[in-house]
Amino acid sequence: MAAQNGACKTVLAGSIAKSLLAEVQEGLKTIDRPPRLYGFLANKDPAARMYADWTAKTCKENGFDFILKEVEREDLEDEIRSANNDDDADGMIVYYPVFDSTRDRTLQWTVNMYKDVEGLSPQLISNMYQNIRFLDPPTNLKKSILPCTPLAVIKILEHLHIYNTFLDYGKRLFGRRITVINRSEVVGRPLAALLANDGAEVYSVDVTGVQHFSRGSGLRNQKHEVRDMEGWGLEQCLPISEVVISGVPGDKYKVPTNLIREGAVCINFSSEKNFNPDVKEKASIYVPAIGKVTIVILLRNLLRIVQNRPSTNAPAQEE
Amino acid sequence: MAAQNGACKTVLAGSIAKSLLAEVQEGLKTIDRPPRLYGFLANKDPAARMYADWTAKTCKENGFDFILKEVEREDLEDEIRSANNDDDADGMIVYYPVFDSTRDRTLQWTVNMYKDVEGLSPQLISNMYQNIRFLDPPTNLKKSILPCTPLAVIKILEHLHIYNTFLDYGKRLFGRRITVINRSEVVGRPLAALLANDGAEVYSVDVTGVQHFSRGSGLRNQKHEVRDMEGWGLEQCLPISEVVISGVPGDKYKVPTNLIREGAVCINFSSEKNFNPDVKEKASIYVPAIGKVTIVILLRNLLRIVQNRPSTNAPAQEE
Missing domain, CATH: 3.40.50.720 (NAD(P)-binding Rossmann-like Domain)
Structure with a gap:
């Protein structure tokens, strides 16, 4: 019944994550301070809590700063707006579901696209579907951020x-x-x-x-x-x-x-x-x-956001 | 009608041959003298003549010795036997068709398998079909020679x-x-x-x-x-x-x-x-x-034959 000589290769996400992390580590050397990620937790979902803990651990192990902000869900939109204008936050992630309704979509759209490590901002989503790969055509130095999973x-x-x-x-x-x-x-x-x-x-x-x-x-x-x-x-x-x-x-x-x-x-x-x-x-x-790879992608996106930044804190309407 | 953005990549054999030649050049450094190939031409086929000329040119350009032997076809079997016992010939190639009949098969079988750059000897052919990749199991240091094309x-x-x-x-x-x-x-x-x-x-x-x-x-x-x-x-x-x-x-x-x-x-x-x-x-x-790749494979096979040799000029019956 089973293949006698084990032709199938089972590949664990950890081994793939490792080679991607090496690439992220190289990238970190090109910037002057650890990138800082804000994580917004506004629900009691144990899966979201686990994801937040996992983010914290992976950030810590890999030289990224992570600040977990536990907030009431009704305050979250304001908190995001405040982080949009906070130079301390290089990027942010919201642990969904928050309202578990279309209101979550509004939250996604509130995140400034230049701080959106999840790649869920309307412009980023639009770029992805339209196969537009850069934020700064025709220079094409700043890659658009893609959703993590x-x-x-x-x-x-x-x-x-x-x-x-x-x-x-x-x-x-x-x-x-x-x-x-x-x-x-x-x-x-x-x-x-x-x-x-x-x-x-x-x-x-x-x-x-x-x-x-x-x-x-x-x-x-x-x-x-x-x-x-x-x-x-x-x-x-x-x-x-x-x-x-x-x-x-x-x-x-x-x-x-x-x-x-x-x-x-x-x-x-x-x-x-x-x-x-x-x-x-x-x-x-x-x-x-694939979870372990997804979390590395989160860091990779954050790094890219920082690398994209220096010459443009350009307003979104430029796109 | 045609693909507007030219999705198809046309790849010429020359570019592939080049990277294989680099590998062959590396291999040449590991042996003490240029490998010598005998080429037997016993017909008036212009395609065979062209192939022989092409072999000569490629050998010359890449540090291999090539000696073209033009013989009568009735003498060919003896000539091959003589080359089998001639330490000067590291390998040999016969430009087929000679008789253009099953008698050509007999010629193929006359070539000593340890000098057969074309990989047409019965033992080599058998190894290929049986997926036996080495001449010296279980040591597995000497790879079996595969047919060029x-x-x-x-x-x-x-x-x-x-x-x-x-x-x-x-x-x-x-x-x-x-x-x-x-x-x-x-x-x-x-x-x-x-x-x-x-x-x-x-x-x-x-x-x-x-x-x-x-x-x-x-x-x-x-x-x-x-x-x-x-x-x-x-x-x-x-x-x-x-x-x-x-x-x-x-x-x-x-x-x-x-x-x-x-x-x-x-x-x-x-x-x-x-x-x-x-x-x-x-x-x-x-x-x-693919012709330009085939000719490099010929040299690669010759190199492999020389590399296989040192410890065994073993008789074929050992296989």
């Missing part, structure tokens, strides 16, 4: 050589077919867009159906376009996908192993295990969790 | 990062589907076997039909097995193959571009152009010819 997945795919560095930057996924199971606004949809913008054909799957994200034949378009795949399901997507990325919340959901293509690369970004153990009999590479 | 294709795939070096050696094509059009004994069939032994699922296509070469689910077998794909043709193979390798002789044959998968890697090893120009609208990478 989708970027973590991309950094993992780079680490696994799924991005082909022989191809030109921006086209390194050309020829790849990738299924992303989850189309949330926070992770699944931005991830599908980023992968398609880098050249992949992406099948974005959720309970409502399948959407195809692609830049078209020969990557003829500068950014991805989306079309509905009527009548499609995992039965159609999985057998043709070399990469399967799943992030379905809850412990009930499992990606059907029998549909996964021989030698596929399987990545789970759910906090639960979306893949059955027998995925290792099919996959070439299996990444069971 | 198939190995050239493999080196090209490594150069293009189709071999994923994140995966373990011997499994770096796991998850890849590759169509090879041509199943000759000299190139197509050994190539399909080599690719499958490295983990790929290979569709080997010729006029008689399609065969599937694979190590089985989860690479469970140590070497590939072959099964006939009843009713299959290019219509089935091409749309699911990320790599298409074609080597059909003659200028009539063209791989149907419409069947090639978006973003495929397309490699031509025919002396004619097997791909239509519009392949560039579909492919991510297109390699129009």
Whole structure:
């Protein structure tokens, strides 16, 4: 039953995080003081608390300053505005959900985009979907900030050589077919867009159906376009996908192993295990969790924000 | 019609040959005198003459000795036997076809396997098909010699990062589907076997039909097995193959571009152009010819033969 010679390579997020951290450490040497991150905790969610503790620990271990601000949720919008104008705060993160409603979206939009380590500001989100990679065209020295979890997945795919560095930057996924199971606004949809913008054909799957994200034949378009795949399901997507990325919340959901293509690369970004153990009999590479990479991306984004800053505390309307 | 932003990268064999030559140059430094190659020309074929001239030029430019021996074809078998026992000849190459019949096979078998730069000796061929990679198991210091053109294709795939070096050696094509059009004994069939032994699922296509070469689910077998794909043709193979390798002789044959998968890697090893120009609208990478790589592989094999030698001028029956 099981592959006798263990062809599947299980890759833990910690090992990937380590090589990214080395890169972040190099970057830290180029700036004059430790970057400072404010973390706003305004709920009683134990997962948010854990994430905050984890941020604190990772910052401390890696030469970043972290200040946790525990506030009442009704005060949070003012607190964010105050941090926007506080030179002490290089960046900030809000531990969501706060109101667990569309009001959280308003909070995201309150964060100054030049301090937004989560990459959730409207301009940053728009850049991401439009495949605009820099904040300062045409100079193109300041890279736009990408949301942490989708970027973590991309950094993992780079680490696994799924991005082909022989191809030109921006086209390194050309020829790849990738299924992303989850189309949330926070992770699944931005991830599908980023992968398609880098050249992949992406099948974005959720309970409502399948959407195809692609830049078209020969990557003829500068950014991805989306079309509905009527009548499609995992039965159609999985057998043709070399990469399967799943992030379905809850412990009930499992990606059907029998549909996964021989030698596929399987990545789970759910906090639960979306893949059955027998995925290792099919996959070439299996990444069971990505949290440790996500947290490094947070630091990387903060570093980038500081590096982007010197010559521009430019107002957002310049974009 | 055409991809507006030129997503396809056309890669010329010369650029790949260059990086392989650098590696060969490094290897030359480890031995005490230039390796000497005997070339046997026993026909009036202008293509063979050209190949011989090309060998001479490449040897000269890269610090190898080359001695061209023009002989009558009826004398060739004796000449080979004599070279087998001639310490002056480190390796030899015969420019085929000589008799253009099964008698050529006898000539191939006359060449001492320890001087066979073409990798056509029965023991070497057997090692290749059996996925036995060394001549001296279990020490495993002396790599078995592989036939030049198939190995050239493999080196090209490594150069293009189709071999994923994140995966373990011997499994770096796991998850890849590759169509090879041509199943000759000299190139197509050994190539399909080599690719499958490295983990790929290979569709080997010729006029008689399609065969599937694979190590089985989860690479469970140590070497590939072959099964006939009843009713299959290019219509089935091409749309699911990320790599298409074609080597059909003659200028009539063209791989149907419409069947090639978006973003495929397309490699031509025919002396004619097997791909239509519009392949560039579909492919991510297109390699129009491979000859310059093949000739470097010849030198690389010769170097390896010399490197393999010191402690064994062992008789073939030891294998």
